[in-house]
Amino acid sequence: MNDNPFAPPRDDSGSHGESTATAVEDSTVRVHEHAPATNDTVELPPAISPQQGDAAPAGDTQEFMPPAEPPADTPVTAAAPQPGRVRRSTVAAIAAGALVLGLGGGLGGAWAYDSFVADDTAASSSTGSSTSTLPTGSSSTIARTDENTVAAIASAVMPSVVSIENIQGGQEAAEGSGFVIREDGYILTNNHVVEGSDNDTVTVVMSDGSEYDGTVVGATGDYDLAVVKIDKDGLTPLVLGDSDELVVGDDVIAVGSPLGLESTVTTGIVSALHRPVTAGDSSSTAFIDAIQTDAAINPGNSGGPLINSDGEVIGINSAIASLGSSSSEAGSVGLGFAITSNQARRTAEEIIATGEATYPVVGVMLDSTYTGEGVKVADTANAVAAGGPAAEAGIEPGDVITAIDGRVITRSEELIVAIRAKASDDTVVLTVERDGSTQEISVTLVPNTDVTYQDSGEENGSGLGGGGGQLLPDPSE
Structure with a gap:
């Protein structure tokens, strides 16, 4: 099959954080909460109703001409032997040779697999953080086979992705996404998804439609990350992969609830690494060494996972670029930004252990x-x-x-x-x-x-x- 597993093709605010130097260069990716300038990035605002786009024009067709006839006076020559024809004795010899080579190749392949692949698999399963309380690569939710298509990965991770409703004054003020990071009910999301919620509580909606009251364990506006806890055990956590291994061009999948549409899957690639993204405004600024992706990310995707081709989380979707003059006009223009999974792991573990995060x-x-x-x-x-x-x-x-x-x-x-x-x-x-x-x-x-x-x-x-x-x-x- 094709080596490429994929077919070709925010909520506002944040907690206390710090701003950058007073003079910010135009090329810096900047996220505003209320009225970003043209071509700036914005935190993903509350989900809004999607609008249908224009249909793309049909492509041109190409005519093919029949092959040219030879000149009439071309001399007749003897018929050349037809290619691809062999004697029956040759066929028998080839068949026999193929059997011998196939047998040898099979035995050799089995020996090579046992000697190298199995050893590498055993070695890799023993690596990872020995002190981490979050799942590592050896506990991936899906098997690493050539069946890791978008459909297979989406089916595996979807039950662990949730929608989060931020309730303020008894009304839903914003909606974002999140995902399970521990089987005992811990969920990771963006700080700006849960910011300002009544009594630090939110409503968590699972992929099957069931709802739970969630408590904000802790949050940091400095990294735009937050951990929510629900009273439920036996959940399937997603694996936080190693974002340091990413290279530009890697395939990725974004899962979340853009525009309030739960369980939405979009695909793309890693467009760039180490993008300096500042999320928030002067009262709350997150500084993110971000992954840039062209996977479609829209309001409501905030806090959702960015998945690699092994079904591991390598980023937390947090911001998008916008051509509009306000966050309400923001939509996917192929410039989305995600917090790296390695950063998310460190911050989430610190929040779970102490209720807050340092940097x-x-x-x-x-x-x-x-x-x-x-x-x-x-x-x-x-x-x-x-x-x-x-x-x-x-x-x-x-x-x-x-x-x-x-x-x-x-x-x-x-x-x-x-x-x-x-x-x-x-x-x-x-x-x-x-x-x-x-x-x-x-x-x-x-x-x-x-x-x-x-x-x-x-x-x-x-x-x-x-x-x-x-x-x-x-x-x-």
């Missing part, structure tokens, strides 16, 4: 007025937090950061999301220019709760900062 920081403030290459640490007093990771590593005010782990940085948002995509205690290598020379400085990240700026007396949200002594993001924004 890693470097501990500097950046100069938002700087327009040169890279991003500049503000050349002011206390721009490098005393006792923070940057100070311990030797970063100084006025340093220009041009790359992180070898990846070139041109805007502050790129550096923020690259830091946010890491875990506390991870070590990153910053390429720094100082006084005309370039050096690489290793910095070990710490949780944001461990860094305090003397000039603000507040914790630094991203571990970076803005110009004029303003933190980036500013905790007050």
